[in-house]
Amino acid sequence: MTSQPTRGRAAVVVVSTQAAADPALDRTGPVIAGWLREHDFTVAEPLIVPDGGPIADTVAGELIADARVVITTGGTGVTPTDRTPEAVAPLIDLDLPGITEEIRRRGLAGAGPTALLSRGVAGVASGGALLVTLPGSRGGVADGLAVLDGLLDHVLAQVAGEGHAPRSAS
Numbered sequence: 001m002t003s004q005p006t007r008g009r010a011a012v013v014v015v016s017t018q019a020a021a022d023p024a025l026d027r028t029g030p031v032i033a034g035w036l037r038e039h040d041f042t043v044a045e046p047l048i049v050p051d052g053g054p055i056a057d058t059v060a061g062e063l064i065a066d067a068r069v070v071i072t073t074g075g076t077g078v079t080p081t082d083r084t085p086e087a088v089a090p091l092i093d094l095d096l097p098g099i100t101e102e103i104r105r106r107g108l109a110g111a112g113p114t115a116l117l118s119r120g121v122a123g124v125a126s127g128g129a130l131l132v133t134l135p136g137s138r139g140g141v142a143d144g145l146a147v148l149d150g151l152l153d154h155v156l157a158q159v160a161g162e163g164h165a166p167r168s169a170s
Helices: 017-021 029-038 055-064 084-091 097-110 113-117 138-149 152-159
Strands: 009-015 047-049 067-073 122-124 130-134
Touching: 009 029, 009 055, 017 047, 029 067, 029 138, 047 055, 055 067, 055 084, 067 138, 067 152, 084 130, 097 113, 097 122, 097 130, 097 138, 130 138, 130 152
Parallel strands: 009 047, 009 067, 067 130
Antiparallel strands: 122 130
């Protein structure tokens, strides 16, 4: 018997001109969606937008639809059309740069210096949703999900006001 998702909605936005033309070329969106489902979120099929397309509008639409987590993949590099960080950053009210720093650190250990070219952003939107922009590579997504695996519950609990109790003086 499969348990029903209980943590609310999550969304995946794939930023790729190639995948927008042929969704079969999307190799990272389904991985992220599966990971979110494993973490008990309700997730529709990944939304695909071309590089330079309506990234901000797509992510904002998911926030309006009460997604608790929105993860993008692609568009974080340095090509002329890689603009995902610029589209998503204005939607973030509270930056969490340590998340993307750790993703880059892990990428550096695996993929080498090209991981340092990823310009991803992460943070919390005004409604409390976690936003994370992952690279479009399978390795970058694996690194990102590994980082989020250890943080997701904690971040969502803190955003919901379930943070740490004050330390007692000893």
